[in-house]
Amino acid sequence: xxxxxxxxxxxxSRADQNFPNEITEKSWGETLRSCIQCGNCTGTxxxxxxxxxxxxxxxxxxxxxxxxxxxxxxxxxxxxxxYECTVECPxxxxxxxxxxxxxxxxxxxxxxxxxxxNPVLAxxxxxxxxxxxxxxxxxxxxxxxxxxxxxxxxxxxxVGIKLLAQGRMPIFEAGIQMGTGKKGDLKKILDACEVCEN
Amino acid sequence: xxxxxxxxxxxPGCSASGTGRGYEESTLPVFEELGIEMVTLEDWNxxxxxxxxxxxEAKAFALSARNLALAxxxxxxxxxxxxVAPCAACYLGLLKAKKYIDTDPKIGGTIRKALQxxxxxxxxxxxxxxxxxxxxxxxxxxxxxxxxxxxxTGLKVAAYYGCQIVRPYSDFDEGHDPQTMDQVLEVxxxxxxxxxxxxxxxxxxxxxxxxxxxxxxxxxxxDAIGSGGDAVATACPMCQFNLxxxxxxxxxxxxxxxxxxxxxxxxxxxxxxxxxxxxxGMNRLFERLELPASV
Numbered sequence: 001x002x003x004x005x006x007x008x009x010x011x012x013s014r015a016d017q018n019f020p021n022e023i024t025e026k027s028w029g030e031t032l033r034s035c036i037q038c039g040n041c042t043g044t045x046x047x048x049x050x051x052x053x054x055x056x057x058x059x060x061x062x063x064x065x066x067x068x069x070x071x072x073x074x075x076x077x078x079x080x081x082x083y084e085c086t087v088e089c090p091x092x093x094x095x096x097x098x099x100x101x102x103x104x105x106x107x108x109x110x111x112x113x114x115x116x117x118n119p120v121l122a123x124x125x126x127x128x129x130x131x132x133x134x135x136x137x138x139x140x141x142x143x144x145x146x147x148x149x150x151x152x153x154x155x156x157x158x159v160g161i162k163l164l165a166q167g168r169m170p171i172f173e174a175g176i177q178m179g180t181g182k183k184g185d186l187k188k189i190l191d192a193c194e195v196c197e198n
Numbered sequence: 199x200x201x202x203x204x205x206x207x208x209x210p211g212c213s214a215s216g217t218g219r220g221y222e223e224s225t226l227p228v229f230e231e232l233g234i235e236m237v238t239l240e241d242w243n244x245x246x247x248x249x250x251x252x253x254x255e256a257k258a259f260a261l262s263a264r265n266l267a268l269a270x271x272x273x274x275x276x277x278x279x280x281x282v283a284p285c286a287a288c289y290l291g292l293l294k295a296k297k298y299i300d301t302d303p304k305i306g307g308t309i310r311k312a313l314q315x316x317x318x319x320x321x322x323x324x325x326x327x328x329x330x331x332x333x334x335x336x337x338x339x340x341x342x343x344x345x346x347x348x349x350x351t352g353l354k355v356a357a358y359y360g361c362q363i364v365r366p367y368s369d370f371d372e373g374h375d376p377q378t379m380d381q382v383l384e385v386x387x388x389x390x391x392x393x394x395x396x397x398x399x400x401x402x403x404x405x406x407x408x409x410x411x412x413x414x415x416x417x418x419x420x421d422a423i424g425s426g427g428d429a430v431a432t433a434c435p436m437c438q439f440n441l442x443x444x445x446x447x448x449x450x451x452x453x454x455x456x457x458x459x460x461x462x463x464x465x466x467x468x469x470x471x472x473x474x475x476x477x478x479g480m481n482r483l484f485e486r487l488e489l490p491a492s493v
Contacts, residue, residue: 027302046399050410080402080411081248082361087373096366103252117407118252125249129261133243135212141406156406159443163217166482170216176241183317184271186243189264192315193256193308 015065023062023101031093035059041085041095051075052113055085055095062098071111076102077118120147132175133186204336206327207269207281208236211288211435212244218285218435220479224464225284225329227478231471232345234337236282239269245283245291248403256308262295263309264316266324279324282332284464286434290362293326297367328363329464330378330433331370339385347472349387352492355466356393356427357383358418360437364397373397379433379463386470387493393425405440409451415440416448423456429487431463438462442484459485 024032035056042054052073053061061070076099085095103122106112112119124143128135141160145153163169179187206229214222229236242265244250246258269279283289299306300322313320333342357379364376371378376397380390395418401411419441422430432438442460449455461483468478469489480487 027298027304046414047401047410076252078404080399080404081251082399082402083365084361084399086366100251100255104255107253118404121403122249122252125247126253129244129246129250135244135247135249137213137216152407158446159406162484163443166484168217168219168482173212173215176243184241184264184268185316186261186264188316189260189312189318190257192312193254193260 014068016067017065019065019067019070020063022105023098026097026101028094028097029101031091032059032062032098034091035063035093036091038090040088040090044084044088045079046082046084047078047080051078055079055099058102059093059095059098068111070102071106071109072113074113074116075099076106077113077116117144117148117152120144130190131178133178134173134175136170136173136175138169138171204235204280205273205276206234206236206332207273207279208238209242209245209265209269209281209283209288209292210238211283211285213285213435213439217439220465220482221284221435221438221462223477223479223482224462224468227473228464228467228471229329231468231473232337232342234332239265239281240272241268245285245288246295247287247291251291256305256312258291259295259298259305259309260312262292263299263313263320264318265292266296266326267313267318267320269324270321271318277323280327280332281324282327282329284329284433285436286328286360286362287436289326289328290367293367296324296326328368328370328433330363330382331368333382334378335370339381342382343385346386346470348470348493350466350470350489350493351387352389352490353387353466354389354391354426354428355383356422356425356430357390357396357463358422358430358432358437358441359397360432360434361397361399361402363433379431382463383431383466386466388466388470391425391427393421393427395421400437400440402436402440405444412444412448412451415444416452416454419445419448419458420454420456423458427458428490429459429461431461431466433463445485457485459483459487461487 023029039056042048042056048054053075058075079099083096121144246261251258269281273279299309359376364371364373383390401414405411465478465480
């Protein structure tokens, strides 16, 4: 048995020294360096028990440069954006926004955890809004289920049928015109974002 | 008071025509009954909610910013354009974008440039408001009390705020123990019960996906029932959907027998203002609300 004071050997060569900078370069990011590892975030998080690593550990791992472990973890995808941790953090770290930054990076790098619906849902939501300017709950759920697990569709069918009967399924909701080229064109704005970012 | 003469811009959000129809169907008649003028924002787009933000931050802010800029553009004569977003995710999305654009020069610069490419501009005149904020801080509870025609005496309701209207950017209520919905309900004659989970997370957009998320909903429902609630009142389409639509699954999974109706606080307002339940979208509820005999 290892004694409590014996630290496990950390392979420094695996650490990516640049990784913490990618997160701290955000406008709010510098606060990440001031984390005191108090654990308020993990303690208040209603979902930390099903995360691979709680928010406190994720912050420690970001600072230590564990890029792969962080970006492959389910942690940011379990986060439901309730902002409890952000409000409770004594160092005012925007932890929910840290999770968003990790989600964006994991999607970019293609390292999302298998079997989690949330990355697929996010991508489908994004695609729908890019095409129609608005989300459509029916299409969003249909596409997500079709791209992940068809059986989930059967599981959800009773709720879906009831919603349909109550007129709560927006099948004919068309969204707004994209790419009109006129004043206020959403497509123009989103395209311009892309240019500004790069 | 400035509030009552003020014109508000209504931002429906995507769920107002879908799962959250009852919210819109009750908010609009209630505001009309109170004499609060509300005009729908034309050509509005998605607020960039949680899911979109997970993919691209700048575009998510740009989506919300377009709505703010459209409101400023459509109402050029108003010093301040107050956008009312009933959906909690829309409220947070618009407010968050506004805060970032206003305070972060880098994000603000990117977004303004993007808007300008479509001849739009955001100057900061657009303000983001929640109906609870408007009702309590602009309209006033005293005036609301005068309008109550049918007090909902004897009805016990658990006011459930959820997360995003009280955290972290909103400033109209307190993040740990918010009061505005309780105050509105009390004015309607409802007894707003004391209970512990006013702002606990409902699992958001993932509740459908797996059991640990259902457990979050179960914790909320069983404590609302256990604290003596006849119904839960919500201020968010996502909360309402999660709390209402998975009750069958929860009863099976956690061997729990009880049911509780989950309504929008605006539906209760409508009832107290004398509007027919079916005109408030209450015919679309999974679990109908039975009013006590004392009403």
